[in-house]
Amino acid sequence: MASTASHPLVCIELVELVTDYFEDRLSLEDRLRFDEHIAGCEPCVRYIEQLAVTVELSGQLRPRDLDPAMRDALVEAFRGWRRGH
Numbered sequence: 001m002a003s004t005a006s007h008p009l010v011c012i013e014l015v016e017l018v019t020d021y022f023e024d025r026l027s028l029e030d031r032l033r034f035d036e037h038i039a040g041c042e043p044c045v046r047y048i049e050q051l052a053v054t055v056e057l058s059g060q061l062r063p064r065d066l067d068p069a070m071r072d073a074l075v076e077a078f079r080g081w082r083r084g085h
């Protein structure tokens with residue numbers, strides 16, 4: 001019995017969830033899926049590390065602070081990484 005809520009997290013979903021992650025607003029289930037994903041996904045770890053630096057510098061991360069161009073570039077990077085493996 002597959003539930004749409006418990007399928008493995010993919011990179012694009014992680015990008016969508018990342019602001020909630022930093023603001024500690026994820027449900028326990030999403031948080032576990034998030035942690036599980038980054039445990040096996042190096043590009044996402046790098047992405048989160050970059051965001052962590054941004055959060056540290058600015059003191060907070062708001063969804064509107066995410067530059068759409070940066071976001072698109074990341075999604076493209078994830079795609080390229082997947083193609084290369």
Ligand SMILES: [Zn+2]
Nearest residue numbers: 010011041044
């Ligand atoms: Zn990923």
